[in-house]
Amino acid sequence: MADQKHRILMVSDFFFPNFGGVESHIYYLSQCLLKLGHKVVVMTHAYGNRSGVRYMTGGLKVYYVPWRPFLMQNTLPTVYGTLPIVRTILVREKISLVHGHQAFSTLCHEALMHARTMGYKVVFTDHSLYGFADIGSIHMNKVLQFTLADVSQAICVSHTSKENTVLRSGLPPEKVFMIPNAVDTAMFKPAPERLGNDEIIIVVISRLVYRKGADLLVEVIPEICRLYPNVRFIVGGDGPKQVRLEEMREKHSLQDRVEMLGSVPHAHVRSVLISGHIFLNSSLTEAFCIAILEAASCGLLTVSTRVGGVPEVLPEDMIVLAEPDPSDMVRATGKAISLLPNIDPQQMHNRMKKLYDWHDVAKRTEIVYDRALKCPDQNLLERLSRYLSCGSWAGKIFCFVMIIDFLLWRLLQLWQPTEEIEEVPEFTLPRHQDEEIISNFN
Amino acid sequence: MDSITSESLLHPKWRKVAYGGMQPEFDDNHTDESFLEDMVMNANVVKRDILKVMQDSVSISQYLCIVTLVSLVWAHTLQSTLDENSLLLLDASLFGSGFLVLLLTKEMRSLNLLFHYILNISFFTTGLYMLAPIYHTLTRSISSDSIWAVTVSLVVLHLFLHDYSGSTIKAPVALKNPSLTSCVSLNASVVASVFIASRLPSRLHVFAIMLFSLQVFLFAPFVTYCIKKFSFHLHLLFSFGLMVVTLALVYTLHHLLFMLLFGFLLFITIICPYWLIRIQEYKFEINGPWDEAKLCFNVTD
Numbered sequence: 046m047a048d049q050k051h052r053i054l055m056v057s058d059f060f061f062p063n064f065g066g067v068e069s070h071i072y073y074l075s076q077c078l079l080k081l082g083h084k085v086v087v088m089t090h091a092y093g094n095r096s097g098v099r100y101m102t103g104g105l106k107v108y109y110v111p112w113r114p115f116l117m118q119n120t121l122p123t124v125y126g127t128l129p130i131v132r133t134i135l136v137r138e139k140i141s142l143v144h145g146h147q148a149f150s151t152l153c154h155e156a157l158m159h160a161r162t163m164g165y166k167v168v169f170t171d172h173s174l175y176g177f178a179d180i181g182s183i184h185m186n187k188v189l190q191f192t193l194a195d196v197s198q199a200i201c202v203s204h205t206s207k208e209n210t211v212l213r214s215g216l217p218p219e220k221v222f223m224i225p226n227a228v229d230t231a232m233f234k235p236a237p238e239r240l241g242n243d244e245i246i247i248v249v250i251s252r253l254v255y256r257k258g259a260d261l262l263v264e265v266i267p268e269i270c271r272l273y274p275n276v277r278f279i280v281g282g283d284g285p286k287q288v289r290l291e292e293m294r295e296k297h298s299l300q301d302r303v304e305m306l307g308s309v310p311h312a313h314v315r316s317v318l319i320s321g322h323i324f325l326n327s328s329l330t331e332a333f334c335i336a337i338l339e340a341a342s343c344g345l346l347t348v349s350t351r352v353g354g355v356p357e358v359l360p361e362d363m364i365v366l367a368e369p370d371p372s373d374m375v376r377a378t379g380k381a382i383s384l385l386p387n388i389d390p391q392q393m394h395n396r397m398k399k400l401y402d403w404h405d406v407a408k409r410t411e412i413v414y415d416r417a418l419k420c421p422d423q424n425l426l427e428r429l430s431r432y433l434s435c436g437s438w439a440g441k442i443f444c445f446v447m448i449i450d451f452l453l454w455r456l457l458q459l460w461q462p463t464e465e466i467e468e469v470p471e472f473t474l475p476r477h478q479d480e481e482i483i484s485n486f487n
Numbered sequence: 488m489d490s491i492t493s494e495s496l497l498h499p500k501w502r503k504v505a506y507g508g509m510q511p512e513f514d515d516n517h518t519d520e521s522f523l524e525d526m527v528m529n530a531n532v533v534k535r536d537i538l539k540v541m542q543d544s545v546s547i548s549q550y551l552c553i554v555t556l557v558s559l560v561w562a563h564t565l566q567s568t569l570d571e572n573s574l575l576l577l578d579a580s581l582f583g584s585g586f587l588v589l590l591l592t593k594e595m596r597s598l599n600l601l602f603h604y605i606l607n608i609s610f611f612t613t614g615l616y617m618l619a620p621i622y623h624t625l626t627r628s629i630s631s632d633s634i635w636a637v638t639v640s641l642v643v644l645h646l647f648l649h650d651y652s653g654s655t656i657k658a659p660v661a662l663k664n665p666s667l668t669s670c671v672s673l674n675a676s677v678v679a680s681v682f683i684a685s686r687l688p689s690r691l692h693v694f695a696i697m698l699f700s701l702q703v704f705l706f707a708p709f710v711t712y713c714i715k716k717f718s719f720h721l722h723l724l725f726s727f728g729l730m731v732v733t734l735a736l737v738y739t740l741h742h743l744l745f746m747l748l749f750g751f752l753l754f755i756t757i758i759c760p761y762w763l764i765r766i767q768e769y770k771f772e773i774n775g776p777w778d779e780a781k782l783c784f785n786v787t788d
Contacts, residue, residue, distance in 0.1 A: 174777040174778075174779075175777070176777070176778050176779060177772070177773045177774075178772070202505075203505050204503045204504075204505065205775075205776050205777055206777070208522060208523050208525075208526070208775065208776075208777065209775070209777040211523075212523070212526070212773060212775075218516075218518040218522060219516050219518060220516065221516060222514075222515040222516045223505070223515050223516075224515055225505035225506070255786075256779065258780075260782055260784075260786045261782065264784065329779050329780040329782070330777070330778070330779040330780065332777075333505070350780065352776070352779075352780050353776060353777055354505065357503060357504045357505040357506075358505055358506065359506060360504075360506060369780035369782070370782075370783045371783075371784070399507075400506040400507050400508075401506060402508070405508045405509070409508075409509055409515055412514075412515070413515070
């Protein structure tokens with residue numbers, strides 16, 4: 046079973062040229078799966094004039110479906126609008142399994158629904174945490190329940206995320222796998238020379254928004270600057286809270302001690318990271334936090350708020366955790382500064398290499414794919430009963446949506462029979478080129 | 488380091504960590520006994536007392552009565568059973584009693600503040616008096632039926648969106664700005680009173696009724712809020728008095744309306760609190776490590 050090769054379609058609204066946790070997860074996972082001999086195709090929406098089919102490193106084929114994003118890089122939810130193109134891609138690429146990413150990607154939800162209608166096995170990865178209290182989360186949780194009602198297997202990026210997903214969707218916990226993100230340790234190497242310890246530089250790289258705890262930074266930075274005269278801050282990233290940080294800097298006259306870089310392109314993140322000793326993460330909610338891994342891989346000691354999945358991410362001696370409250374964060378930063386002389390960035394980097402590896406993530410994901418394909422096939426009636434149990438009203442609406450989808454699919458099959466859709470010819474990268482790319486990737 | 492690894496190889500124990508690859512002898516979908524152990528259910532649920540809820544609901548009944556009284560005055564003016572002189576007398580007495588209540592219940596009693604208030608109110612009244620001719624002819628081309636229908640729906644909207652917890656007029660103690668719904672509610676009531684005023688026979692009538700309606704809609708919530716702050720017993724007493732007076736006055740106007748209002752008051756003060764207590768047991772609140780952390784300080788943008 047292990048040497049069975051899959052043909053996987055990754056679906057998400059979030060992909061390159063955007064950068065973030067989900068985007069890099071899909072990219073690296075696809076690269077490693079390609080290396081394991083599977084075929085991987087990515088489907089996302091068009092970004093600007095990047096529309097149509099593109100090829101990326103290692104022969105990764107990306108369909109930029111010409112749907113415009115309308116809100117926060119999401120496509121307009123049309124429920125049935127994407128059925129024809131999803132069907133065409135699935136048939137053309139002879140896909141055997143569909144893997145959707147991220148709970149608030151509409152494209153992912155729609156593609157998974159259509160794939161289930163057409164009888165494909167689907168896997169879903171949840172990258173985010175959601176509460177249960179406000180109207181937005183209640184709505185999102187219902188949508189997630191709909192998608193996950195019929196999903197073959199689900200993946201979460203941390204144990205906390207798994208608990209959250211199980212509660213939100215009502216899936217049996219044994220169907221949910223915990224497979225973390227990883228970090229490309231080759232890309233995030235520590236500085237070749239160790240930085241001096243006379244001046245301690247604390248690096249913050251995050252979008253400056255409420256959820257990332259920008260307001261905590263506003264309280265914490267002046268206090269740390271007051272207590273430790275040899276500390277300097279480098280803040281990378283922009284967002285609506287940037288003005289507040291700049292105000293704080295002027296109010297406490299810290300212009301020479303707090304450097305604001307504005308938005309940092311992902312390619313330059315390492316060069317910013319290696320100029321510092323300590324990485325400060327002030328998020329208020331976080332399912333996994335790849336930024337911490339990148340910092341640790343560059344040999345920085347991390348100070349972070351104890352929220353969501355963050356406590357699971359690193360061993361206790363590589364991270365200092367604090368409650369999301371300014372005084373405790375100042376205390377934790379002080380502790381980190383006192384720990385600093387014992388930290389060897391190169392050693393930290395070597396440890397990270399052992400702890401996280403995308404190839405390991407790909408192998409673990411492969412197991413999930415094998416399990417998903419072993420799930421028994423079900424006809425429409427059996428599947429409808431699952432939707433019906435989602436809620437007294439919602440269940441009936443879900444069933445209705447699925448029946449319409451089934452009818453539309455049948456209609457499409459009459460209009461454009463499967464045999465008439467041209468299949469993509471197989472192509473393999475020339476051997477030498479293949480090896481070169483893989484060695485680059487390593 | 489070595490001793491730890493050999494020990495953990497002998498007795499592999501599942502740990503809630505994401506690092507270090509797949510844990511030996513455990514699949515990735517392993518669900519430990521510690522699964523969901525950090526979940527807290529119904530942590531913030533307040534146990535409610537039926538008597539307390541009933542007492543709180545009196546505020547709603549009270550405001551319903553105030554609005555009914557305003558509508559009664561409107562109806563009597565339109566039927567010409569109230570002339571403009573008695574309306575003006577009513578305005579003046581409302582001003583007087585309102586001031587009296589404010590002076591008696593608020594801590595800061597200064598002549599300066601009183602003078603300030605009187606100046607503002609005289610500006611307000613003069614403006615209203617000058618605008619009265621415009622209101623008088625504002626809706627002449629619209630039929631009375633439409634005006635009645637719109638007015639009734641506006642009053643219902645006003646009651647529905649009204650902020651019963653405080654007062655729209657900013658009390659010196661209130662920290663929060665009025666919400667959007669309470670502003671919409673206030674505007675609905677003002678438009679309703681303009682519509683009613685435009686049906687009246689003379690300019691003085693228009694002025695008197697506008698002054699009356701605005702006084703009540705703008706300042707009644709503030710005055711009742713002050714009474715409530717001053718003494719809760721007085722508030723209850725005042726509310727019950729108001730209810731009795733309103734019911735009696737409605738009874739003289741129309742028997743069916745009386746039954747309707749009486750039913751409403753019963754529903755608000757007895758049935759709704761009971762209902763609320765009953766549905767409390769369905770309350771199901773989940774908290775856990777996945778919740779967004781709350782900041783312990785106020786964020787000012």
